[in-house]
Amino acid sequence: MSQQFKLNHKDLVIFATKDDHSKPSTIKLSEPDPQPGLILSNGDINWNCPCLGGMATGPCGVEFREAFSCFHYSGAEPKGSDCFDKFKIMQTCMQRYPRLYNKEIADDDDLSEAIQQSELAAKEAKEENTSVPKVKAAAASASN
Numbered sequence: 001m002s003q004q005f006k007l008n009h010k011d012l013v014i015f016a017t018k019d020d021h022s023k024p025s026t027i028k029l030s031e032p033d034p035q036p037g038l039i040l041s042n043g044d045i046n047w048n049c050p051c052l053g054g055m056a057t058g059p060c061g062v063e064f065r066e067a068f069s070c071f072h073y074s075g076a077e078p079k080g081s082d083c084f085d086k087f088k089i090m091q092t093c094m095q096r097y098p099r100l101y102n103k104e105i106a107d108d109d110d111l112s113e114a115i116q117q118s119e120l121a122a123k124e125a126k127e128e129n130t131s132v133p134k135v136k137a138a139a140a141s142a143s144n
Contacts, residue, residue: 037049038052039072045068045072047065058100059100060094060096060101063089063090064090066086066090070083070086071087084119
């Protein structure tokens with residue numbers, strides 16, 4: 001007759017006798033607990049998720065976690081548009097480790113170009129917003 005010992009909340013040790021092996025097993029194992037994905041049930045980020053491939057713990061782990069957290073919790077439209085600086089910092093860090101983070105990332109200027117375009121658009125919008133009242137004020141005083 002087999003004996004079962006539960007070692008902890010997830011491991012079960014079963015000692016089987018020769019008689020146990022001579023007939024089909026009657027032991028029922030419980031279903032494994034579902035593994036959490038990238039986002040936990042409470043909405044937090046699971047930094048231990050294998051889907052991150054070690055990005056959260058490498059030499060640029062802090063920068064990655066800050067950028068990813070910014071994007072995940074971002075309320076901006078489009079989502080993450082308020083995180084360009086954090087992603088730029090992460091990219092700069094990754095460029096210092098091209099062997100680890102892949103040479104293609106170090107040579108990729110798409111993020112830099114997107115950041116520059118976004119900064120330029122924000123600057124132009126800011127200038128437009130500050131110059132519009134002046135133009136309206138000048139037009140109003142010219143018509144009087």
